[in-house]
Amino acid sequence: MAKQNITPRAEDYAQWYIDVVLQSKLADYAPVKGCMVIRPNGYGLWENIQKTLDEMFKETGHENAYFPLLIPESFLKKEAEHVEGFAPELAVMTHAGGKKLEEPYVLRPTSETIIWSTYKKWIQSYRDLPILINQWANVFRWEMRTRLFLRTTEFLWQEGHTAHATFEEAEEETLKMLGVYRNFAENFMAMPVYVGKKTNKEKFAGAVTTYCIEPMMQDKKALQAGTSHNLGQNFAKAFDVTFQTKEGKLEHVFATSWGVSTRLIGGIVMAHSDDNGLVIPPKLSVIQAVWIPIFNKDNQEKITGKVKELTQTWKNEGIKFKIDDRDNYKPGWKFNEWELQGVPLRIELGPKDLEQNQVVIARRDTNEKVAVSFENVTQTVKNLLVTIQNDLFTKALNFRNDNTFVTDDYKFMLKKSDEDNGFYKIHWCGNRACEDNLQEMGKITIRCIPLNNEQENGKCIVCGEASKERVIAAKSY
Ligand SMILES: [Zn+2]
Structure with missing residues (x-):
């Protein structure tokens, strides 16, 4: 069987990564250098990341809102460290409607400035606090060296922006969201992370403290996977956002911001995938199990009929599956294709299996195959999805500890x-x-x-x- 046309990790890790991303159809290059097209396989993964995180944000009391892509250039200049940190990466719009603009607009590299200029209107009293808002959006950072998902000039992310009455409350929020990121990375991405504080050199431009989660990739380098910032009163002072305290004093508001991006998809690729393509943790897989019925013209109906019967309850049981009964592709080709795309389980059912009332289940992560009787298929699949999720985490944890x-x-x-x-x-x-x-x-x-x-x-x-x-x-x- 022809294997995937992917450069092995041991030979050239950077090329392996690009090969996997392109061939598993996660993303493609765009006409503008540094931008990317996120293909359905990549976007489906992003949607699952979004759904899971969005629920977590809402459970912790946050609401979604949307702020504009364009920010007046003067806003960026109001917070000294912030503008210094972002100036080299800014994309600026100078013309619109056939005319030169009076004031150029910046394509948001992050939204603190536009959001705090708005919060000024919304906050007068301690009764207006806290504000707990999250935004799902695209951002632009004009990077010189780009790599699909890991560093692109435009990327998708979420940015939380909260406003509080005290430093302590802001610190609590910053750490709470760091905890959400850790939970997501470890329990959904199966990616163990070190959790800690950035040094002054590495912290976010304009933050008092930046916290982060840092997993190890398979080339033993770190990937900054998520950050949570206690911004203190820096942005409130820059935008003059004050509130009246319970005691009647006027004070500047305390802020946090926190974000993760489509970079997480690069993290999944680099943490778990192998020389045959993607390996995706079951909890985030768009398809968790793919059925490949093996048939000819004479028994096609009987075999695909059996597959449909065996999967009747699966939708209700929450198993995300697909039946690949295309008759214009050979089973071997399909095996390769779904292996490349990282579907956690492959289930084969051929004429001999039908005679023996069994299917063959193959694990993507270990290549292990096991024959399972019809009556046990559903439970075995459920168990295996849990096992794979746990095994991927353990494997990544052992790898990190060993290195x-x-x-x-x-x-x-x-x-x-x-x-x-x-x-x-x-x-x-x-x-x-x-x-x-x-x-x-x-x-x-x-x-x-x-x-x-x-x-x-x-x-x-x-x-x-x-x-x-x-x-x-x-x-x-
Ligand atoms: Zn020293």
Whole structure:
């Protein structure tokens, strides 16, 4: 059987990634460099990500709203750090309706500025707080080096923007949404994450504190998969958003923002997929099981009829399945196609199986095959979907743990990271100069300072000064 035309990971990981994304029909290149077309396979996955997260946001008290794509350029300039951070990536619209605009508009790179200019109108008193809003939208960041899903000039995301009466309440919200992201990454994407705080160098432009989730990809690099920011009063001050407290004082409002994007699809590809194509966790798969009846003209009706009978209750039982009974493709071709697209289970039913009252179920993640009697098919499929979801997480967790090193030896770390990437738990004094040194010497960044970190006296791996805890350092996307 001809295998997929994909560059093996061991040969060229970057090319493998592109091959998988293109051939499994997740996305395609667009006429504008750096943009992408998200194909139905990719968009279906995004819709499942959206549905799941949207429910979680609503369960935690948030509502959806929509703010405009175009932001007056002057808005961006109101928060000094914010404009400095985003200026190099801005796409600016200067003409419309055949005329030069009086004030250029920026295509939103993120919506803090337009949202806080609006919140100014909505907030007067403590009674107007909190505001808990989320937006599903596209954003534009003019990136020089792009890669499908991981870094594109236009991408889809959600951005939460909340307003609070106190710093503590904003901090609680920031951590709550970080928890939602962690839950989603681990329990739906089957992707274990380190959860922590960004350094000042790595934090969001305009934030007091940025928290993040950081999983390891199969090339042992980190992917920043989601961030949650406590913005303090920075944006309220920039847009002069004040409220009257219960005590009658006037104070600036406290803010948070948090987001995940279509980058998560790149994360699913890089965390689980293999040299034969996509591997998608069952909870996010658009199709969880594909039936491939094996028939000829004489027995086609009998065999496909049996498949329909066996799956009669599946819709009600919540199993997402498809029957591929196309007669213009051979079974072997179909096997390859669904393997490439990452459907977790393949179920075969041929004439011999029919005689023996059984089907053959094949797992996408392990290639294991098992014959199952008709009466046990439904329950076995349900069990296997749970097993695959759990196994993918365990496999990714073991992989991460096997490639995370606790070290105090800078030379070892630089050499090992240069050869084979990896995560490093290192002591760091907290100084920017040492952080810059990691970047210069090994393209390594501090991914996060883990939450609830174990306190341990040590010496900075770069300069030898005192440190009280270890941080996670790695090369990243
Ligand atoms: Zn140091």
